[in-house]
Amino acid sequence: MSEYYSISPTLYDDQFWWKKDDIEFWNQKILCSKKQASVLELAAGTGRLAYALIRGGAEYTGLELSQDFVSYANLKLQSSFGCSPILQGDMRHFDFKKQYDYLFIGFNSFLHLLNNHDVNIFLSSIKKHMHKKSRFYLDVFVPHPLFLYRPKNLKTKVVEFYNSETQKECVIEELLDYNSTQEIATVHWIYLDNCNQRFNEFQFKMKMFYPDSLISLLTENGLSIKNIWGSYEGEDFSEDSNLQIYECMLLD
Numbered sequence: 001m002s003e004y005y006s007i008s009p010t011l012y013d014d015q016f017w018w019k020k021d022d023i024e025f026w027n028q029k030i031l032c033s034k035k036q037a038s039v040l041e042l043a044a045g046t047g048r049l050a051y052a053l054i055r056g057g058a059e060y061t062g063l064e065l066s067q068d069f070v071s072y073a074n075l076k077l078q079s080s081f082g083c084s085p086i087l088q089g090d091m092r093h094f095d096f097k098k099q100y101d102y103l104f105i106g107f108n109s110f111l112h113l114l115n116n117h118d119v120n121i122f123l124s125s126i127k128k129h130m131h132k133k134s135r136f137y138l139d140v141f142v143p144h145p146l147f148l149y150r151p152k153n154l155k156t157k158v159v160e161f162y163n164s165e166t167q168k169e170c171v172i173e174e175l176l177d178y179n180s181t182q183e184i185a186t187v188h189w190i191y192l193d194n195c196n197q198r199f200n201e202f203q204f205k206m207k208m209f210y211p212d213s214l215i216s217l218l219t220e221n222g223l224s225i226k227n228i229w230g231s232y233e234g235e236d237f238s239e240d241s242n243l244q245i246y247e248c249m250l251l252d
């Protein structure tokens with residue numbers, strides 16, 4: 001697998017123009033120490049979070065599957081900060097022979113690990129890159145029945161955005177098919193321009209992780225959970241939370 005996201009990096013940035021609510025959270029977690037912290041981001045995408053962290057002074061490395069995303073992100077970071085810190089690779093198998101102070105996987109990217117085997121090998125790679133004081137963070141949404149159990153052919157408008165390539169206002173309509181046995185949602189995005197013309201389509205899968213199974217997976221893989229937050233504002237996780245954000249260290 002050399003690519004998971006088959007949309008162009010520009011389209012990704014355009015459609016996720018609204019995703020800014022996590023930046024302050026990561027800045028606070030990662031830029032809080034006095035010394036320059038080393039940080040490894042998994043599934044770094046187009047460098048959305050890399051940008052903020054490098055600007056804040058982190059010694060940042062990213063890993064991303066899509067070569068197009070890597071090239072695009074590094075071009076942006078090179079022109080702003082003179083560095084190209086994002087490497088192409090699969091987060092399930094990587095070995096940088098280095099330990100980082102902070103490791104994190106944000107914005108639901110963990111959900112692209114579609115089975116327990118993938119989670120286990122991912123966590124084993126993560127642990128190789130942790131020292132005794134490293135913190136590993138994982139940020140995913142809590143699966144909600146209203147999101148998962150929709151009529152199969154019901155299209156839901158999920159976002160409006162400005163397409164910087166075509167210079168047109170656009171919308172994405174979503175179809176979702178949930179396999180409750182495998183706990184995998186197949187998401188189909190249909191891109192329409194302002195004349196209602198379809199100009200792109202994109203399908204991807206996400207595994208739904210409920211808090212109890214995620215807690216078991218993390219602990220069974222030798223991680224000790226220090227905190228679970230339910231929002232980027234740092235509220236404790238509760239049954240009403242939309243997010244589950246884990247802070248882990250290596251088990252002693």
Ligand SMILES: C[S@@+](CC[C@H](N)C(=O)[O-])C[C@H]1O[C@@H](n2cnc3c(N)ncnc32)[C@H](O)[C@@H]1O
Nearest residue numbers: 004005043044045048064065090091107109112
């Ligand atoms: C929702 S995007 C998040 C990107 C970025 N972290 C952000 O916050 O904007 C998910 C990213 O995961 C990447 N991805 C999926 N599977 C991967 C894998 N096995 N290894 C590395 N990256 C992967 C995709 O290419 C995509 O860039």
